Amino acid sequence: MSIPWIEDADQALAEAKEGGKPLLLDFTAAPM
């Protein structure tokens, strides 16, 4: 299993609003 991370904040906010789901924003310094 993997997580389909979004790297565009506006896209993530739009998807959350459209789907009525909360967002998880992960800020990292580890290799992506």
Added chain:
Amino acid sequence: MYPDPRVERFINDEFIPARFHVKKHPEAMGRFHVDWTPTILILDSGGSERHRIEGFLPNDDFLAQLHLGLGHAAFTAQKFEQAAERFDRVVHDFPGTDAAPEAQYWAGVSRYKATGDGNALKATADAFRDRYGETTWGKKASIWAA
């Protein structure tokens, strides 16, 4: 990367997931007022921040914090019964984490907000006598004991 499959499953089931690297996305760090990594923000569907986790946590503590964040998101949406269920789950499933006493406190507040019955707060204070009484949350709940 999250090595625990429970974490990946929970994120996939419950959230729209977004990730930003400190070097690749400095604008996102500024936009959301993030000054340290790792930092996890839980935002409600309207984009308002409801919970912040700064620094590494072991798997159970991290999962408990994610549940706690969903509880806070439900609470601020005035979905108090749903919030109480979220907070109860933290206490039940992750009793040894720092999130548990905070969740126990907010579960009581959620029940009070849902019903208007002050006994929900007294019951919460009583519960803190049995467990977590010496924590900050236990001290906060002590005002409800009478």
